[in-house]
Amino acid sequence: MNRSSSSLERLAQLAQGRPHLLAGALMLYKEQEGLDDEQLAALLRCEPSALTRLALCERPRPAPHFREDVERIAAYIHADLMQLAMLIRAAESREALGKRPGETSPDYGEFEEVHTDGEEPSDG
């Protein structure tokens, strides 16, 4: 049995049950979109190996910190900022759809601004 495929992948797998990390939302998005790691990495324009580190990142805080947090994550995994922002929004929206009445979702007002003004903010 192959038991040596450890490294951070196992940790990222365990992190799927931790609500403050991105691992669970990413997995749900991948499943619902039918994407594998290579396809998701291509969408984000990053290396597939970066997805493990992405899964271990905190979910971005709501506005007014959302943009700043997504920028920080994008720089860390060398991904496209806009693609990452849209993916996180989509993944968390899908989770929110599965939530029970009364549970709330993060406020993404700031992301709407990022999404609609058509200009990619600078990294940094």
Added chain:
Amino acid sequence: MKATDKENDFHQRILARDDPIAFAAFAELFYDSLLQDVRRRAGSGADPVLVEEAVGGALLDYHDSPERYDPKRASLQSYLSMAAYRDFQNALAKERRVTGRQVSLFDPAFQEQDIVESQETIDSQLQEERLWQLIDQVFPDPTERRVVMLILNKTRSPEPYAHALGLCDLPYDERIREVRRVKYRITKRLRRGIAQQLDRIGGTMQ
């Protein structure tokens, strides 16, 4: 030994909850050395899967409650290493209790029926394809997937498991013991994977 400057820096960033990459960067830097620490303490015969799960659990528990760590009392590496080793010992003791008290593969302690019932629940809530995607993710190893198939098909005889695991050459008692051990562990991982999946879609486990 107190926390090093680097550990202290990570700890403050994780405590502050205002840096989304702090935990990932910390894990990236410390995971392998923690794994080595715990492997060394657990001994060369220790099950690597249990060690990895213990280290992962300790890191994630620290992420959830960083305020429990006091940088003045121990280095962060020592603190996590001790926590992980304690988790490893607890997991090992639990596994020994379960396998030790089983005299038959028909013993309900395996709780496989729960898993099969959960599969039926999940079938109604998920597409079958998604269930198998989940299984592929939780069990990247093809041998483990064969064992999962046997469990989900309600196979009770130990022989197909021994065959799938390549254990047929072992003496009978040893073969049965090893089959029980692997089934117990796979059932546990399957249960956790299904529970997480149901949690994400707002369902419940039977």
